[in-house]
Amino acid sequence: MSKKITIYDLAKTLGVSAGTVSRSLNDHPSISMKTKERVISMANELGYKTNKFAVNLSKQKSNTIGVIVPKLNSIFMSTVLAGIEKIVNDAGYNLIISQSLESMEKEKLNAKTLYDSGVDALLVSLAYDTSDFDHFAHYIRNKIPLIFIDRVHNLPNCSTIIINNRLAGFEATEHLISLGCKNLLYVGGNIKRNVYLDRLEGFKDAIAKHQLDFDQSHFLETDLSPDDVDSVIHYIKSMKNAVDGLFVSSDNFAAHIIKALKRENYKIPQDIKIVGFNNDPISDLVTPTLTTVNYPGYEMGILAGQSVISQLNGSINLQPANSITLRHKLIKRESTFN
Amino acid sequence: MSKKITIYDLAKTLGVSAGTVSRSLNDHPSISMKTKERVISMANELGYKTNKFAVNLSKQKSNTIGVIVPKLNSIFMSTVLAGIEKIVNDAGYNLIISQSLESMEKEKLNAKTLYDSGVDALLVSLAYDTSDFDHFAHYIRNKIPLIFIDRVHNLPNCSTIIINNRLAGFEATEHLISLGCKNLLYVGGNIKRNVYLDRLEGFKDAIAKHQLDFDQSHFLETDLSPDDVDSVIHYIKSMKNAVDGLFVSSDNFAAHIIKALKRENYKIPQDIKIVGFNNDPISDLVTPTLTTVNYPGYEMGILAGQSVISQLNGSINLQPANSITLRHKLIKRESTFN
DNA sequence: TTGTACGCGTTATCAG
DNA sequence: CTGATAACGCGTACAA
Numbered sequence: 001m002s003k004k005i006t007i008y009d010l011a012k013t014l015g016v017s018a019g020t021v022s023r024s025l026n027d028h029p030s031i032s033m034k035t036k037e038r039v040i041s042m043a044n045e046l047g048y049k050t051n052k053f054a055v056n057l058s059k060q061k062s063n064t065i066g067v068i069v070p071k072l073n074s075i076f077m078s079t080v081l082a083g084i085e086k087i088v089n090d091a092g093y094n095l096i097i098s099q100s101l102e103s104m105e106k107e108k109l110n111a112k113t114l115y116d117s118g119v120d121a122l123l124v125s126l127a128y129d130t131s132d133f134d135h136f137a138h139y140i141r142n143k144i145p146l147i148f149i150d151r152v153h154n155l156p157n158c159s160t161i162i163i164n165n166r167l168a169g170f171e172a173t174e175h176l177i178s179l180g181c182k183n184l185l186y187v188g189g190n191i192k193r194n195v196y197l198d199r200l201e202g203f204k205d206a207i208a209k210h211q212l213d214f215d216q217s218h219f220l221e222t223d224l225s226p227d228d229v230d231s232v233i234h235y236i237k238s239m240k241n242a243v244d245g246l247f248v249s250s251d252n253f254a255a256h257i258i259k260a261l262k263r264e265n266y267k268i269p270q271d272i273k274i275v276g277f278n279n280d281p282i283s284d285l286v287t288p289t290l291t292t293v294n295y296p297g298y299e300m301g302i303l304a305g306q307s308v309i310s311q312l313n314g315s316i317n318l319q320p321a322n323s324i325t326l327r328h329k330l331i332k333r334e335s336t337f338n
Numbered sequence: 339m340s341k342k343i344t345i346y347d348l349a350k351t352l353g354v355s356a357g358t359v360s361r362s363l364n365d366h367p368s369i370s371m372k373t374k375e376r377v378i379s380m381a382n383e384l385g386y387k388t389n390k391f392a393v394n395l396s397k398q399k400s401n402t403i404g405v406i407v408p409k410l411n412s413i414f415m416s417t418v419l420a421g422i423e424k425i426v427n428d429a430g431y432n433l434i435i436s437q438s439l440e441s442m443e444k445e446k447l448n449a450k451t452l453y454d455s456g457v458d459a460l461l462v463s464l465a466y467d468t469s470d471f472d473h474f475a476h477y478i479r480n481k482i483p484l485i486f487i488d489r490v491h492n493l494p495n496c497s498t499i500i501i502n503n504r505l506a507g508f509e510a511t512e513h514l515i516s517l518g519c520k521n522l523l524y525v526g527g528n529i530k531r532n533v534y535l536d537r538l539e540g541f542k543d544a545i546a547k548h549q550l551d552f553d554q555s556h557f558l559e560t561d562l563s564p565d566d567v568d569s570v571i572h573y574i575k576s577m578k579n580a581v582d583g584l585f586v587s588s589d590n591f592a593a594h595i596i597k598a599l600k601r602e603n604y605k606i607p608q609d610i611k612i613v614g615f616n617n618d619p620i621s622d623l624v625t626p627t628l629t630t631v632n633y634p635g636y637e638m639g640i641l642a643g644q645s646v647i648s649q650l651n652g653s654i655n656l657q658p659a660n661s662i663t664l665r666h667k668l669i670k671r672e673s674t675f676n
Numbered sequence: 677t678t679g680t681a682c683g684c685g686t687t688a689t690c691a692g
Numbered sequence: 693c694t695g696a697t698a699a700c701g702c703g704t705a706c707a708a
Binding site for chain 4: 342344345357360391392393394396397
């Protein structure tokens, strides 16, 4: 039992050649039913297991798909991953997951490691500060499918899975405006990342459309980390015109801000109305419940998974650059009641 | 550039043998500095990449570590994973992650797939309903390190990484009792799982110690899923003696219960005091903030990672069954103020 | 210090 | 339909 049994062992005990055994096991058409059955039953009997290492070597593929995410411990990302995992697993692939910890350096390292370890495809959501993309060149050059999710970058022949962040930002902002807010503040993340930049653009769009005035003071770039809450509160309190509408690019961060604002005796939504982003479970559990933009993480994962698989199977005509945009939705809750 | 270059190519261009190239690249002692340098610089020049598939085949190991978790999209689990990933990545291993989706069947499938794909070790947190453990037999028989995290089972030669759930449950319960609660309810998960059973035992311990009465009506087994909230509320309202202390085995579920109780006009903590479990970020963001037991997910991940690595390196004497218990801590917040 | 030759387990090609 | 043999790329005894 401890000895690994190979197709040669099977071949010997059955009195056939190794090739025949291999083909039988793989249900190759040019093998007689009788032989196939004989081989298969003997394989079961001896407890034969195909050796993936050998398969990988001869096929030069690993049946694994690499993933690089900024952080594993985020409910959004892990939801995306759950979706991806489900799909690719059903398709017989394994997921090798690594985290960049929001650092481009680590992301580069991960990309290299995954490349070296021979992943058949790579899914990426970019780190906070990634500003060059050479580390993906190998993949593109060698035609290894490369798909960006959520935090994306346009590279030739790479798919992207996103939502329309600009429109979502627009809608969120317009919602605030429609409730009478006049002095808005957008609290976002690093605008190197499409998601935060696009939402800012949407924010500006809405402001422009409704002819409110915009200057830089209406936009605060943060790390969206709990550590930044104090400075945000400070900023809010120091604004010339009292802020009456807040658009925060992350539910989690918004929840922290709500807590801090309440401590400062702000009434929400009376004094300040707040819209978050992501439809994180937390948004429905805080008090007041948080208006937010639904971000279909699981569906993004599913689609990303399907997209990789179809590219790997060559079953779909790989468009040079196809981009999938999912539907978002503004969810109105107590934090913006009138 | 598109052609893969191998040690044979290097050997040919350098006029040495493939063996020499291989040894140079691996810094084998019996190669002259000069040759090594020649080989290495040529390797860089030609863009040589070692082919992991071949390495794996000849070494019969993959440099990957498998992980099976119940769900990826849980903040606790993804935090554990973040810890694991950090450690094993630094040690040069990749993580293949799969989710059982709380189903033993899927867990079996995952275990088999990972085994077949040749992981060098396996980390597991058990599914909700796993009741037999044959699917881990391969690992044990072949001496592939197998480590259980959080939701564990005692198997020969397998490490476990846990906290003392019984003691934590005891402390949480005693805390409620010390505040004057007389009629307690423990809302837990499937008691097949050590974590929920142990906390229940701790709950009973505290009750016994303080001579409150216990019968089955003080324990409610649930799926800890938001869908169960209504039935929990219903149960609470239907109890003969009004519940004044609630111990819920999950912060997330507790948060949902709090929300529902508030809707039913219960005052927390005046009418009912509540203790959750996990120190999920949500516990500090709900109103009232939730007393809970800190569960060091990241540290568990770190330790799990270190444990695997040391077993793989053989650097530590693998005790037959070593179990690591981490420190927990009751965190008192508003939901149990007096 | 270096070269040779074979093993690792499978798949693929080409005969038969 | 089946067998023999050559890749696949690297590690490594064994020899030199």
